[in-house]
Amino acid sequence: EAQVTQNPRYLITVTGKKLTVTCSQNMNHEYMSWYRQDPGLGLRQIYYSMNVEVTDKGDVPEGYKVSRKEKRNFPLILESPSPNQTSLYFCASQGARSSYNEQFFGPGTRLTVL
Amino acid sequence: GNSVTQMEGPVTLSEEAFLTINCTYTATGYPSLFWYVQYPGEGLQLLLKATKADDKGSNKGFEATYRKETTSFHLEKGSVQVSDSAVYFCALRVKDTGRRALTFGSGTRLQVQP
Numbered sequence: 358e359a360q361v362t363q364n365p366r367y368l369i370t371v372t373g374k375k376l377t378v379t380c381s382q383n384m385n386h387e388y389m390s391w392y393r394q395d396p397g398l399g400l401r402q403i404y405y406s407m408n409v410e411v412t413d414k415g416d417v418p419e420g421y422k423v424s425r426k427e428k429r430n431f432p433l434i435l436e437s438p439s440p441n442q443t444s445l446y447f448c449a450s451q452g453a454r455s456s457y458n459e460q461f462f463g464p465g466t467r468l469t470v471l
Numbered sequence: 472g473n474s475v476t477q478m479e480g481p482v483t484l485s486e487e488a489f490l491t492i493n494c495t496y497t498a499t500g501y502p503s504l505f506w507y508v509q510y511p512g513e514g515l516q517l518l519l520k521a522t523k524a525d526d527k528g529s530n531k532g533f534e535a536t537y538r539k540e541t542t543s544f545h546l547e548k549g550s551v552q553v554s555d556s557a558v559y560f561c562a563l564r565v566k567d568t569g570r571r572a573l574t575f576g577s578g579t580r581l582q583v584q585p
Contacts, residue, residue, distance in 0.1 A: 361514070388571060399475070399560060399575030400515075415572055447514060451571060460573065462507075462514035 359384045361463035363448050369469045370438060378433045378466050380448030387453040389431040390415070390460070391423065394445040403446075406431055438470045473498045477561050477576035484583050490548040492579045494535075494561035497542065502563040504528075504537055504544040505573065509558045518546075518559070556583045 361382045370376055382389065390405040392415075402415030406425040420442055422434040431450075435442060448463040478493045496502065503522040507515040519528030524539035535546045544561060561576040 390571070392573075397577050399562075399577045400573070401575075402570075402572040405570055405572070413570070415570070459517045459520075460571070462516070464512070464514045 359461070361448055361450055361461050363446075363463040363466050365466060366464065367467050369471065371471050372439055373437050376435050376438060376468075378435075378446060378448075378468070380431045380433065380463060381429050382431075382448075382450040382461070383429065384450060384452065384461065385428065386450040386461075387428070388451040389425070390449045390451075391421070391431070391433050392447045392449065393417065394447060394465075400447060403433070438468075440470045442468065443470045444468060473502070473563060473565060473574040475561050475563055475574055475576035477559075477579050479577070480558075480580040482579060482581050484551055484581070486553055486583055486585050487550045488583075490546070490551045490555075490581065492546040492559055492561075492581070494544045494546065494576060495542055496544065496561075496563050498563055498565055498574075500565040502565045504535070505562040505564070506533070506535055506544070506546050507560040507562060507575075509560065509578070511557070515560065551581070551583045553583045553585055556581055 364379045387408045391403040392400040394400045401417050404423040406412045446466045449460045451460045475496045505520045506518040508518045519530040521528040521537035527536045533548045558578045558580045560578045562573045
């Protein structure tokens with residue numbers, strides 16, 4: 358089954374404790390992206406990656422890092438989480454053939470930073 | 472910049488009622504328009520899309536028409552079911568060289584009562 362998976366689905370942590378949210382897709386997609394969803398704001402793009410070793414900032418990259426060492430994986434790293442990063446995070450992927458192809462979303466990771 | 476405005480929810484309807492969720496947009500360039508649906512505890516799924524003016528996207532009984540003159544993409548369904556209860560997001564994407572960021576509205580929660 359074609360899918361995007363994220364782990365963990367739920368995470369409660371404390372300020373300053375480094376964490377990683379993993380994202381993996383099994384569709385051999387070149388493009389992957391991270392969004393955060395906050396009430397009243399919809400989804401906002403954090404980082405994206407066009408292919409292995411190619412990443413770039415989205416609209417709200419501050420406080421986040423990403424890496425793309427393998428095509429299927431695109432982890433989101435919070436080196437020193439802060440309470441304003443409490444949010445619902447979604448990973449998405451898309452094939453390269455057309456820029457209007459559907460983006461597939463993972464199930465989301467709900468992060469709480471105390 | 473790009474932005475999407477949706478009617479605020481929640482929208483509460485009885486089963487078999489007619490549904491309209493309004494969506495208007497502003498965009499630099501010529502966007503493609505999308506409706507995504509998020510069921511409880513799940514990621515976003517593409518519901519329908521339209522890539523040029525006067526196109527009608529349709530899926531699962533939902534429809535939306537790309538109206539360039541009114542910059543709108545309203546979602547409609549003739550007869551809603553309890554299983555349609557979800558959050559609906561209107562989104563746009565302007566063709567670019569790689570970022571492929573979707574600009575989302577804030578989402579509209581639909582509750583359908585039996």
